[in-house]
Amino acid sequence: MALQSRAVFCDQALAARIERAERDLTAAIGANVAARIGDVLAMPVGGGLAAFSEPGSPMNKVVGLGFAPFDERAWDAVERAHAARGAPIQVELSTLADPAIGRYLTARGYHLVGVENVLGFALTSGRPRRLARVRTAAEPPRARIVVAESGAGELEAWLDVTVAGFGAPDVQGVPSHEQFDRAVLERVIRDFASAAGFVRFFARCDSLVAGTASMRTADGIAQLCGSTTLPAHRRRGVQTALLEHRLALARRAGCTTAVITTQPGSKSQQNAQKQGFALLYSRNVLRRDASPGL
Secondary structure, eight states, X not given: OEEOOOOOOOOHHHHHHHXXXXXXXXXXXXXXXXXXXXXXXXXXXXXXXXXXXXXXOTTOEEESTTSSOOOHHHHHHHHHHHHHTTOOEEEEEETTSOHHHHHHHHHTTOEEEEEEEEEEEEOOSSOOOEEOOOOOTTSOOOXXXXXXXXXXXXXXXXXXXXXXXXXXXXXXXXXXXOOOOHHHHHHHHHHHHTSTTEEEEEEEETTEEEEXXXXXXXXXXXXXXXXXXXXXXXXXXXHHHHHXXXXXXXXXXXXXXXXXXXXTTOHHHHHHHHTTOEEEEEEEEEEEOOOTTO
């Protein structure tokens, strides 16, 4: 079954809201990292946030630039802070952001290392219309899937399933520009799962735990995050069930748009578009290697 969404047009105002939500998400995760290791970098810049926690973390990035005035002196401070740590700088820059920032960064030696897509689903006040789904002969039989919130006492179990699912990616489309050490990934997912405002979910397939997901809502935006399915349960509708459950909750919470971030051409993007998500914009991932001594 797929959900029918009215088309989403993403103007700069909507993109700014989504990017602010991403900034605040990064800050919430950073607060957990700070509680765990102490010294972290969290510098406001150009309406966004420059974050650095520990080497090799996927949360080492600059997000949210391009929708507020850009201060070159503040950016110099960001570069000096990274240089003091001997750390590279990675920027996720929306294609709807001020293009002058992209020109400024490339002139300073930043280069394109990857792209990620932001997809959106318009949440309406009425019930979604479902579309019939035809199962192909290659797919296993549909199972009874139940989605429920993960309780406070289930954090460790949720982490185990999530890490296991991400450790066996369903490869399709453009490869990710990043690879992460499993130990670092486990710590980040824990920080992520414990961040303020996050709700975690289990999907059970014929009573067996099959997948996990999470969601955070802010400023009318529902961020659908951390969704994964264990390999033995893939192609059975687990991701569809997790999406439908979270969209229903987001609608009841008063959100107007649900968003998901994927690799271009990935299975995750394919699944999301089958459920009615549309491509809103992309983020160009720009990186400059460590430059000590700035």
